[in-house]
Amino acid sequence: MSFIRHSDQEHFVSCEDQLPKLHGFHNFACSVSGLIILLLQLYPVVLMMKRYRDMQDMDAVLYLVSLLFLFYLNLQQHVTGYVPIDLDSGGGLHSIFLSLWLNNSLGSKAHVSCNTARFVGYASAVIFIATNMFYPSKQEIVFQVLSPPFALYTIITMGIRSYKYRNDDTRKGAWRKWCRAVVSLLAVQVLVKVEEMFICDNTIVARLFHAVIIHSVIQILFQSVSTCAIEIIAHEKRNRNEKEA
Structure with a gap:
């Protein structure tokens, strides 16, 4: 079995770890596909810049930065x-900033007031980073405590909101993307687990x-999440604008 070290902790990464290095890369095949899926995360960035300029607020920017940062870490x-x-x-x-974006996009109807959500989210992000830098042995505990509420919020609210608006979308794009994300x-x-146990x-x-199978599914997962969130927020923004007109 092969593991990667982060400070004094070990985690299984891929079977390629135990094979001879190619061209100086720790995982050559995974590095190639990792670069590809990192570049593919630019799609939601381009989508926001070209089609949804009115959605480019700080919450959206922080989410997109966290998305790119996550895939950079993977690479x-x-x-x-x-x-x-x-x-x-x-x-x-990634979960923190996605949940902030989803919550704060509702404006006055946000589930948690925008200022409160930002305070909790930013504080949690600082705790994540500080723990990794100064108390790496506590990282897993902090992750298990802080991450689930944000992750559950994003999964549930995206599911409810995409299902709610599916009748307004003839292609049911957001709802299908949410379902695809859950399956992925x-x-x-x-x-x-299959890789770790059998491959x-x-x-x-x-x-x-x-490099091929798992990274492909990861790409489908995050592409579905990003575009689903964009479509949900864009749809709600259009509805608010129509009511105000």
């Missing part, structure tokens, strides 16, 4: 075998399974 992990901030914490930051999330968990003994498959 660095595969290239060097080391990450300055644990990938779980990167995922936690479950698939990633299963595939990582590492096969050299050829071990080199490509994580």
Whole structure:
């Protein structure tokens, strides 16, 4: 079994860890696909800039930055075998800023007041980063305590809001993207366990399974989440503008 070290903690990353390095990369195949999926995360950024300029507020910017940062951490992990901030914490930051964007996009109808949400979210983000920098042995505990509320909020509110507006969308795009994201999330968990338990003994498959299969599903997951959130917020903004007109 092969693991990656982050400070004094070890985590399974991919079967490629135990194979000979290629071209100086810790995980060559995963580094190549990791770069590809990092670049693909620019799609929601371009989408926001071209089609939804009126949605470019601080919450949206922070979410997109956290998305790119998460995929940068994934790439660095595969290239060097080391990450300055644990990938779980990167995922936690992504959940925090996505939940802030979703909540604050509702304006006066936000589930939690925008200022309160930002205070809680920013404080949680600082705790994530500070724990990784100064108390890495506590990172997993902090992640398990802080991350679930934000993750559950994003999953539930995106599901409810995309389902609510599905009749206004002939393609049911947001609802389908949410369903795809949920299936992809479950698939990633299963595939990582399959890789860890069964794949590492096969050299050829071990080199490509994580790089091709798992990274492809991860790309589907995050692309679905990002575009679903954009469509939900854009739809709600159009509705508010129509009512005010």
